[in-house]
Amino acid sequence: MNTGSQLIKNNFRVEKLPHIWCPGCGHGILMRAVTEAIENLNLDKKKVCIVSGIGCSSRAPGYMDFNTLHTTHGRALAFATGIKLAKPELKVIVITGDGDCTAIGGNHLIHAARRNIDITTIVFNNNIYGMTGGQYSPTTPKNEFGTTAPFGNIDKAFDVCKLADGAGATYVARGTAYHVKQLIKLVEKGINNKGFSLIDAISICPTYYGRKNKKGLAVDMMNYLKDNAVDVKAVKKFQKEILEDKFVIGEFKNTTEPEYTDEYNKILEKVKHLHK
Amino acid sequence: MNTGSQLIKNNFRVEKLPHIWCPGCGHGILMRAVTEAIENLNLDKKKVCIVSGIGCSSRAPGYMDFNTLHTTHGRALAFATGIKLAKPELKVIVITGDGDCTAIGGNHLIHAARRNIDITTIVFNNNIYGMTGGQYSPTTPKNEFGTTAPFGNIDKAFDVCKLADGAGATYVARGTAYHVKQLIKLVEKGINNKGFSLIDAISICPTYYGRKNKKGLAVDMMNYLKDNAVDVKAVKKFQKEILEDKFVIGEFKNTTEPEYTDEYNKILEKVKHLHK
Amino acid sequence: MVISNTDKELKIIEKWCKGCGICVEFCPKDVLEVLDETIFIRDLENCIKCGFCELRCPDYAIYLEGDSNE
Amino acid sequence: MVISNTDKELKIIEKWCKGCGICVEFCPKDVLEVLDETIFIRDLENCIKCGFCELRCPDYAIYLEGDSNE
Amino acid sequence: MVSRKEIRLSGSGGQGLILGGIILAEAAILDGNNAVQSQSYGPEARGGASKAEVIVSSKAIDYPKVEKADVLLALTQIAYNKYINTLDSNGILIIDSTIEHDHNRNIHKVIQAPILSIASNKVGRAMVANIVAIGLIQQLTNVVTKNSLETAVLNRVPKGTEKLNKSALLEGYQLAKNKYYLEAASV
Amino acid sequence: MVSRKEIRLSGSGGQGLILGGIILAEAAILDGNNAVQSQSYGPEARGGASKAEVIVSSKAIDYPKVEKADVLLALTQIAYNKYINTLDSNGILIIDSTIEHDHNRNIHKVIQAPILSIASNKVGRAMVANIVAIGLIQQLTNVVTKNSLETAVLNRVPKGTEKLNKSALLEGYQLAKNKYYLEAASV
Amino acid sequence: MNKRQIKLMQGNEACVEGALAAGIKFYAGYPITPSTEIAELCAEKLPQVGGKFIQMEDEIAGIAATIGGSLTGLKSMTATSGPGFSLKQENIGYAALAEIPCVIVNVQRAGPSTGLPTAPSQGDIMQAKWGTHGDHPVIALSPTSVRETYDLTIKAFNFSEKYRTPVILLLDEIIGHMREKVEIPNSDEIEIIDRLKPSVEDADEYMAYKPKKGELVPPMAAFGEGFNFHVTGLMHDDFGFPTNDANISDQLLRRIMKKIDNNVNDITMYEEEFMEDAEFLVLAYGGTYRSARSAVKKARLLGYKVGLFKALTIWPFPEKRIREISNKIKKILVPEMNLGQYVLEVERVVKNESEVHHLGKVNGEAITPEEILSKIREVL
Amino acid sequence: MNKRQIKLMQGNEACVEGALAAGIKFYAGYPITPSTEIAELCAEKLPQVGGKFIQMEDEIAGIAATIGGSLTGLKSMTATSGPGFSLKQENIGYAALAEIPCVIVNVQRAGPSTGLPTAPSQGDIMQAKWGTHGDHPVIALSPTSVRETYDLTIKAFNFSEKYRTPVILLLDEIIGHMREKVEIPNSDEIEIIDRLKPSVEDADEYMAYKPKKGELVPPMAAFGEGFNFHVTGLMHDDFGFPTNDANISDQLLRRIMKKIDNNVNDITMYEEEFMEDAEFLVLAYGGTYRSARSAVKKARLLGYKVGLFKALTIWPFPEKRIREISNKIKKILVPEMNLGQYVLEVERVVKNESEVHHLGKVNGEAITPEEILSKIREVL
Numbered sequence A, B: 001m002n003t004g005s006q007l008i009k010n011n012f013r014v015e016k017l018p019h020i021w022c023p024g025c026g027h028g029i030l031m032r033a034v035t036e037a038i039e040n041l042n043l044d045k046k047k048v049c050i051v052s053g054i055g056c057s058s059r060a061p062g063y064m065d066f067n068t069l070h071t072t073h074g075r076a077l078a079f080a081t082g083i084k085l086a087k088p089e090l091k092v093i094v095i096t097g098d099g100d101c102t103a104i105g106g107n108h109l110i111h112a113a114r115r116n117i118d119i120t121t122i123v124f125n126n127n128i129y130g131m132t133g134g135q136y137s138p139t140t141p142k143n144e145f146g147t148t149a150p151f152g153n154i155d156k157a158f159d160v161c162k163l164a165d166g167a168g169a170t171y172v173a174r175g176t177a178y179h180v181k182q183l184i185k186l187v188e189k190g191i192n193n194k195g196f197s198l199i200d201a202i203s204i205c206p207t208y209y210g211r212k213n214k215k216g217l218a219v220d221m222m223n224y225l226k227d228n229a230v231d232v233k234a235v236k237k238f239q240k241e242i243l244e245d246k247f248v249i250g251e252f253k254n255t256t257e258p259e260y261t262d263e264y265n266k267i268l269e270k271v272k273h274l275h276k
Numbered sequence C, D: 001m002v003i004s005n006t007d008k009e010l011k012i013i014e015k016w017c018k019g020c021g022i023c024v025e026f027c028p029k030d031v032l033e034v035l036d037e038t039i040f041i042r043d044l045e046n047c048i049k050c051g052f053c054e055l056r057c058p059d060y061a062i063y064l065e066g067d068s069n070e
Numbered sequence E, F: 001m002v003s004r005k006e007i008r009l010s011g012s013g014g015q016g017l018i019l020g021g022i023i024l025a026e027a028a029i030l031d032g033n034n035a036v037q038s039q040s041y042g043p044e045a046r047g048g049a050s051k052a053e054v055i056v057s058s059k060a061i062d063y064p065k066v067e068k069a070d071v072l073l074a075l076t077q078i079a080y081n082k083y084i085n086t087l088d089s090n091g092i093l094i095i096d097s098t099i100e101h102d103h104n105r106n107i108h109k110v111i112q113a114p115i116l117s118i119a120s121n122k123v124g125r126a127m128v129a130n131i132v133a134i135g136l137i138q139q140l141t142n143v144v145t146k147n148s149l150e151t152a153v154l155n156r157v158p159k160g161t162e163k164l165n166k167s168a169l170l171e172g173y174q175l176a177k178n179k180y181y182l183e184a185a186s187v
Numbered sequence G, H: 001m002n003k004r005q006i007k008l009m010q011g012n013e014a015c016v017e018g019a020l021a022a023g024i025k026f027y028a029g030y031p032i033t034p035s036t037e038i039a040e041l042c043a044e045k046l047p048q049v050g051g052k053f054i055q056m057e058d059e060i061a062g063i064a065a066t067i068g069g070s071l072t073g074l075k076s077m078t079a080t081s082g083p084g085f086s087l088k089q090e091n092i093g094y095a096a097l098a099e100i101p102c103v104i105v106n107v108q109r110a111g112p113s114t115g116l117p118t119a120p121s122q123g124d125i126m127q128a129k130w131g132t133h134g135d136h137p138v139i140a141l142s143p144t145s146v147r148e149t150y151d152l153t154i155k156a157f158n159f160s161e162k163y164r165t166p167v168i169l170l171l172d173e174i175i176g177h178m179r180e181k182v183e184i185p186n187s188d189e190i191e192i193i194d195r196l197k198p199s200v201e202d203a204d205e206y207m208a209y210k211p212k213k214g215e216l217v218p219p220m221a222a223f224g225e226g227f228n229f230h231v232t233g234l235m236h237d238d239f240g241f242p243t244n245d246a247n248i249s250d251q252l253l254r255r256i257m258k259k260i261d262n263n264v265n266d267i268t269m270y271e272e273e274f275m276e277d278a279e280f281l282v283l284a285y286g287g288t289y290r291s292a293r294s295a296v297k298k299a300r301l302l303g304y305k306v307g308l309f310k311a312l313t314i315w316p317f318p319e320k321r322i323r324e325i326s327n328k329i330k331k332i333l334v335p336e337m338n339l340g341q342y343v344l345e346v347e348r349v350v351k352n353e354s355e356v357h358h359l360g361k362v363n364g365e366a367i368t369p370e371e372i373l374s375k376i377r378e379v380l
């Protein structure tokens, strides 16, 4: 039986494939990109831990051949914080959805960012609640439709990157399911950042978001990503009006600040002498 | 029996005074400032609703003679969102603590900000959990002490204003219990902003934060606020090194964006014809 | 009716005062003092009715009142 | 060992393909086609082994393999 | 007077089987009967259902699920394999032509018909296979009247697709006229 | 052999009464007795306690709260008013000189002493009133030994304040020597 | 009288239609299978009656906003399923103590934890009573059909408004997702209860937590009407202000419990069938009741003297009636889609009068009539 | 043998000391009265033994991180009180289904809602069993003294590790906040149980959810040890992968229940006193037990033939023993600081063998011996 490319064989539980995602779902592309980044970094597989919440996106860890944890809705980062602090030698990567991470999980996101704990979070952002059938999410653009926004969404959408930045993340970037090579690099850099990293990875959900909003088939949605993403390095070249309908990708923030588990280790050092 | 100044008589449940706060607690100063802002704006008292969570700060509404709601820890903004959407004619003001608003309540904060719902939130920020006896909070500065940070706090503190800004608030400002006149103005402007407003009001907790961190008595802590606050308008005048130990006060953001209940009203208009 | 500051009277509510000393510290004219954990007007003459004490008293125990006949 | 692209072989796993057409759309050389909801290599000759299909296939059903003897 | 009739529609998500079930149930109600429709879902609500059930009876319907199907429609091989054992010994099996049927099974009545291909090729849209199928079921079982079925179809299909679905229904009726009977143990 | 002795220390938050209770309890344990200490809190943990309780016994202590106090210390009027009725008819009442005592009450033994002022003025720190008070209690009740009490004080007070507290304790002992007895129904 | 409308309707849809009939004007929630249709339909229908729908950031916010909506005077509801129901627990207790009417729907799915998210269950029966910390009053209703879902949703609002208390509507995936024929009652056939309000003249001496003499439920003002009252989740006095007073706290808690305890007869709804000569009883509720009825009918055909009890009110438990019945009945069977929850309450109440048996199923499938029938055969 | 250390210690402190003796290495939580001292002491002491303490953003994160810590192999604990316990419920169910050992301490205070935050209560007894959605295994212990707090915390860790399940330690404000004399046992007197681990050679075919033949608890690997296994809160197969299969789901749920049900004798701890000739029984637990013992002693002096039962294990309920006792006893009195919770379980179990009486108190004060004594007089 053919169980896929070397990358797939190395990093996936191939007996679980094909995955449950719909035809053309962007999540599959993103999941592969994450493993390619892991492979490129030559991480010790035994020391990689992938944590997710609940949602289509959050099904990813079940397919990935690492220490994998599928938690409760919204709580991935809280579980991951426990894991990372308890065993800092683990590379902890969180795969989450826009709903999981920024709706019910928003508090854990801002606090993980604030603590600058060394966790890399990749948001599989399809601008909708896919798993539950197409309700609008905190990243659904204004005026678009969801099953709970039958007259058009009146909520303003989060800019996940600005949110993470405002909360204190030290690495912040955005990629897409179309711009895979760039995304792989962003994930690599996120993992390499000693601190909290967030990569807003724009996905596509042809089944719900696409249908509800007449965005066409998966290929149309991929073309949308291709045509409307502007690299942050090129933003200055564009006129403001043109940018209005576009979205910006690339690296937004890459700074160095004390990391949480490092700081904790300093406490351990400090109190060693108190040990009876 | 003397029941205080006209302002106090007009806006407080004077029979409940004196309040339970400790001698020198900054919360009393802030609570008065909020009522002075309300009075200055000539709001209809019947239409003012004050909502809080749990904490020393969150005891405020019990003393204030409006429609007052003391909810569960962290949830003030979620309750307030229900109230405001259900009855947009109410002026909804949330009084909350640094713990209540940014620890357990962080998610409701960022979502209220995102929706730009017309609620004015005043964070009585004393950099500590006062009510429960001095545990460090998300705004406790690094290296300071709390009962749960006996070796010094290793958490990075939130900049509440940056957080609110990153989440989408349209009015963002910081004041202090020392700079009362300015604070009153900031609260007034926050209330006048048609959208989500956040005022980070720096308080003092001599009992716990002060004691744990050897900040002296209430007057010393007030002097600290006086000496270390730099107005945002003056920031440019200072050298970077000097600013490092200071904190910035004043108005950080004042923009106009569609407000949530206004947008909802548009939906009501839109679907009127569907009404059977 | 606008009352000029000088028409105002400085009032205290001893029962409410918790003796924190904030009003004392920031009174520009050294009018006030805390004695036995309660506020005490030491030097009314000097008071310029600036209202700083009222603004910063956490317990609303000191304030200026316009109508002295109340 | 670095394998030059041209050593690679284009492989498909029909069972995994869900026929989304993404690889088809973004193949620069029009090598691919979806027939009956499954991927089909129409024109292998034209394939330049760029790997774009592999990179974007959501189901890992198409890829380049270095060692053709595997 | 209809005594309890249990119908199971099975296939893959996206074939509109739930809608098919709803339409059958609604038609039954229009006939003055009772009807219950239910379905099974995949993980959370994602992916379509693989199974829809309809129970029709002139009396009250207690248990709302199929115990032994009087009619089993299977549009895919997977569905066929999964549900074939739930058919009542006196039941009718309706399967698409693409399915490999195990002739060793002792089934009262089997109809194999090109439902999917009629939908795609003759009506012109794969997505109306559900309507073709319920047309066929109507003809084979009379569990609902033609009149009510047509009303129910028009009530429930998306606006703008009424004509398309009407013709799919007619194709379903038509299918029944051809002798697709594979087996008929006792007919 | 100490039979169950119930001591209630009352006053306002910040007077260190909980610490006083802890020290008494620890002293009792050093004596080889059993002891239970408890307190009541204000809203959540904010503000200090207004009441601390200690029970000492050479036997097991079941119910850990004061039922009828054998000793009631009251340092403020509010505490006095609140707890005066919980004193056992054979109990000892120890009150600060600032308190207005209701002489019509039929109390076995009342000691009114300038605890607060001794602490502030003689020892020099208001915050050691608790230690002055327990010194006084020791002398009046013998519920713990002097030795153990001194060890317990040194164990429990903040580092650097040992000397201060030691002298507060001695002042407490001293207080007992003066005849502050107000009433002594049956002594 | 108008002819009643006849419709094919889903359980979750009937819940929304019932809520609309009851006068719902506010919904705040967070989507979760298998309750999501309730949110979706509220999103669509509430604006059409001038009501408000909001999708909150999580379930905690969902119930918080619902309570907020209710405080402004609007009839309010939130809906969820197991995981969300767990998250709402803290604020359910708040609504109970602060006496804020609201309806919380839980469309039960198979747990624990994420469990089997699309499969039916009756695993949250005990949680509905005991899920939040501390003693508190509980009303929970569970329908067995789509029509009953409509009716009990109205009842839920009525009880909630009448007793100033949160009411839990326990659907299960079977009832929530199934469609069946319903006759919608005409509006003149439906009793709607609105909350008791204080008269505006009373604004000055309004006591939000003091019932009129001899009564248990205080009139409730709405925010913005001039009453300027205080609401807290702390123990509070008649005005609503926090207190540590032991007596006041005790009285408050006992009063809010009595609102239910003294009105058990009004609140407990149940139905009995085949009881005249019954020696054996099947007691069922929710989706499982359907299987039970089918099984009992078959058992009757086989000559077994089996009666059937349908519990529509889950909490308060119909204790008096069950005790009565148990005097005449030898054995009681409780089938439920859990490992034994409601049966515990039956056991507690019937004492030794009758043997109590349980049929539990937790594999994500409905209990079949066949399974109940064979259990009847087995234990008889 | 070393001489045992004798100390004046607070209940909450004894909990931390017990946890340290049991081998705790990870604590994540959120402060709340009256449990906060547990967090504060962990913050101070854990780093000193190389362990980790983190104050999370809320209680949900507190238990989530605790489970995360446990997954890396560390013995983990979180502590809270009523409102926080309500918030933790969803993830308690997760830990139960995913079989992650951890200890959850609830220092009970008076509810519902914010209630009386500094006052004692036993209002979360039923919540400990039923607070999360869906059926799930529960172990809950409740000490009656500071020393028992030490011992039962160790037991809680032991049960948790032995049965791969969350264990709830129910203190109440009385026990948590009181200080008393304790003799700390020497380490050689303490039994410590560590979780069963798979051998590293098994890494390749490791099945995280398949117990060895004849056993119920699967060996548990830690993250980062090379086993690369999967953990989920969905129903799962022996490997831990999600499944919708009815049989597998059924077996999984029944197995995790059996871990407790089949080991009731190991887990249920209770003590009896004054039982030889007893005709009347007082059954108590937690802080209230202290009052009960005092009352029973007084009653004995007055000549009443009263026995005393101390329940240390709250869940599972010591059903067998209570049933046995009830055959010999005429009346049972259950005093508790709630409106009737544990008494329901007693009622259920004793049937008509003995009359069951309840003494409930919810005003924020402890039940006094006097109150129990007069109730004994009243019902006797």
Ligand SMILES: Cc1ncc(C[n+]2csc(CCOP(=O)(O)OP(=O)(O)O)c2C)c(N)n1
Binding pocket: A054, A055, A056, A057, A058, A072, A073, A096, A097, A098, A099, A100, A101, A124, A126, A128, A129, A130, A131, A132, A137, E044, G030, G031, G032, G033, G059, G083, G084, G087, G114
């Ligand atoms: C506590 C809780 N609330 C709600 C749900 C239902 N639920 C499951 S996934 C999901 C949304 C998923 O959206 P997202 O995170 O964007 O992932 P996607 O499916 O779009 O990839 C929701 C609301 C749940 N499982 N648990």
Ligand SMILES: Cc1ncc(C[n+]2csc(CCOP(=O)(O)OP(=O)(O)O)c2C)c(N)n1
Binding pocket: B054, B055, B056, B057, B058, B072, B073, B096, B097, B098, B099, B100, B101, B124, B126, B128, B129, B130, B131, B132, B137, F044, H030, H031, H032, H033, H059, H083, H084, H087, H114
């Ligand atoms: C769900 C819940 N968790 C925890 C608590 C305990 N608690 C009450 S107030 C508080 C912190 C208050 O801090 P903050 O909001 O900063 O207010 P402050 O007292 O400092 O003014 C905490 C942790 C609670 N009441 N409820």
Ligand code: SF4
Binding pocket: A020, A021, A022, A024, A025, A026, A027, A056, A057, A126, A130, A131, A204, A205, A206, A207, A208, A209, E046, E047
């Ligand atoms: S529903 Fe959307 S997000 Fe979920 S698998 Fe399908 S396409 Fe992907």
Ligand code: SF4
Binding pocket: B020, B021, B022, B024, B025, B026, B027, B056, B057, B126, B130, B131, B204, B205, B206, B207, B208, B209, F046, F047
């Ligand atoms: S504890 Fe701190 S915040 Fe609370 S009342 Fe006292 S001084 Fe104020």
Ligand code: SF4
Binding pocket: C010, C026, C027, C028, C029, C030, C031, C032, C046, C047, C048, C049, C050, C051, C052, C053, C054
């Ligand atoms: S009004 Fe001004 S001058 Fe007068 S006492 Fe107050 S602060 Fe001092």
Ligand code: SF4
Binding pocket: B024, C016, C017, C018, C019, C020, C021, C022, C023, C024, C034, C038, C039, C056, C057, C058, C059, C060, C061, C062
């Ligand atoms: S500021 Fe107020 S409370 Fe403080 S001393 Fe002055 S009058 Fe008293």
Ligand code: SF4
Binding pocket: D010, D026, D027, D028, D029, D030, D031, D032, D046, D047, D048, D049, D050, D051, D052, D053, D054, D064
């Ligand atoms: S490798 Fe490149 S050229 Fe070849 S099929 Fe794939 S996309 Fe087309």
Ligand code: SF4
Binding pocket: A024, D016, D017, D018, D019, D020, D021, D022, D023, D024, D034, D038, D039, D056, D057, D058, D059, D060, D061, D062
């Ligand atoms: S991208 Fe993959 S799944 Fe899609 S058609 Fe091509 S091979 Fe098939």
Ligand SMILES: [Mg+2]
Binding pocket: A055, A097, A098, A099, A124, A125, A126, A127, A128, A129, A130, A137
């Ligand atoms: Mg999504």
Ligand SMILES: [Mg+2]
Binding pocket: B055, B097, B098, B099, B124, B125, B126, B127, B128, B129, B130, B137
């Ligand atoms: Mg604070």
